Amino acid sequence: MNNEHTMEHPVCEACKSNVPDPAYAFPLCRNCREALINRPFPQWIKIAMILIVALMLYSGFKFPLAFNAGLANQSAEKAEAVADYTTAISDYQKILALFPDSEEHKARLAICYIKNGELQQAAGILKNINDKKLSQKVVKELNVLIEEVKPQN
Amino acid sequence: MFFIPGWLISLVTFPGVIVHEIAHQFFCKLAKVAVLEVKYFQLSTPAGYVIHEIPQKTSQHLLIGLGPLFVNTIAGAIIAFPAILPTYTFGSSNPIDMILIWLSFSIAMHSFPSTGDAKSIWAAVKRPSVNAIYKILAVPIVGMLYLGAIGSAFWLDAFYGVGVIMALPTVLFN
Numbered sequence: 001m002n003n004e005h006t007m008e009h010p011v012c013e014a015c016k017s018n019v020p021d022p023a024y025a026f027p028l029c030r031n032c033r034e035a036l037i038n039r040p041f042p043q044w045i046k047i048a049m050i051l052i053v054a055l056m057l058y059s060g061f062k063f064p065l066a067f068n069a070g071l072a073n074q075s076a077e078k079a080e081a082v083a084d085y086t087t088a089i090s091d092y093q094k095i096l097a098l099f100p101d102s103e104e105h106k107a108r109l110a111i112c113y114i115k116n117g118e119l120q121q122a123a124g125i126l127k128n129i130n131d132k133k134l135s136q137k138v139v140k141e142l143n144v145l146i147e148e149v150k151p152q153n
Numbered sequence: 154m155f156f157i158p159g160w161l162i163s164l165v166t167f168p169g170v171i172v173h174e175i176a177h178q179f180f181c182k183l184a185k186v187a188v189l190e191v192k193y194f195q196l197s198t199p200a201g202y203v204i205h206e207i208p209q210k211t212s213q214h215l216l217i218g219l220g221p222l223f224v225n226t227i228a229g230a231i232i233a234f235p236a237i238l239p240t241y242t243f244g245s246s247n248p249i250d251m252i253l254i255w256l257s258f259s260i261a262m263h264s265f266p267s268t269g270d271a272k273s274i275w276a277a278v279k280r281p282s283v284n285a286i287y288k289i290l291a292v293p294i295v296g297m298l299y300l301g302a303i304g305s306a307f308w309l310d311a312f313y314g315v316g317v318i319m320a321l322p323t324v325l326f327n
Binding site for chain 2: 028042055056066073099100
């Protein structure tokens with residue numbers, strides 16, 4: 001009997017009083033549907049969203065710097081490959097202005113200086129990276145170059 | 154392959170779960186579909202969920218089901234980029250970069266729709282009233298969603314997360 005009553009006069013699942021909107025399969029009245037569509041986010045979720053958006057903005061702010069450094073790195077590698085050491089030096093300097101802790105790029109800059117005949121600049125950098133951990137490839141390349149430019153007795 | 158309890162993975166990568174559920178709720182709002190219940194994060198399975206009324210249109214189903222895939226993937230890639238490059242290319246990262254990498258990986262890892270989302274999309278498109286084009290489009294999508302959900306047992310979601318955060322620097326500079 002009760003079921004029949006419910007079938008004839010269905011009520012909104014949320015407020016249990018109003019008549020559901022017949023246009024939808026799930027029985028919700030217009031007001032409740034509107035409220036559930038626009039269900040508010042809890043306070044802690046809003047705070048989490050603000051934090052995530054803030055970090056995204058921080059990333060967005062850092063994006064151009066990282067992008068330019070990436071471009072400079074790509075350009076430096078290409079310039080080195082065609083022995084255009086002046087361009088490579090300028091690109092590595094740009095990278096080091098943004099990321100001064102990049103020991104590997106300091107070493108690459110030193111290599112370009114040596115290959116470009118700017119030994120004094122190279123010596124300054126080599127002194128700086130003397131005790132730093134570098135990749136095997138760079139160390140090998142540097143050692144070969146240093147042997148080549150060493151004054152012969 | 155080693156086993157780590159799902160709740161522990163969810164706990165470590167909780168920002169991704171929250172972003173995934175926020176995206177579901179946001180797309181429900183956009184599609185004008187009533188949200189009946191939301192759990193943004195919990196330490197059980199599933200780690201989060203959004204229960205909504207059945208959408209009337211297939212496009213609404215697809216929007217709600219697939220929305221988090223795009224939101225989490227794009228957010229993960231954007232947040233990661235300025236932190237990945239200094240860390241892996243220039244060997245010059247700071248603690249904030251580490252936080253950004255963890256956050257972006259967590260978000261990207263939870264991009265995949267769940268099997269529940271896949272079931273919901275499949276149920277929507279297999280209705281007789283649905284256009285054949287939707288059905289043809291849905292088959293590979295649902296297949297991929299199931300593959301992603303099943304693959305998460307074999308760390309596919311984690312591999313996807315790593316792929317997303319490494320993708321932009323790799324595509325742009327290699």
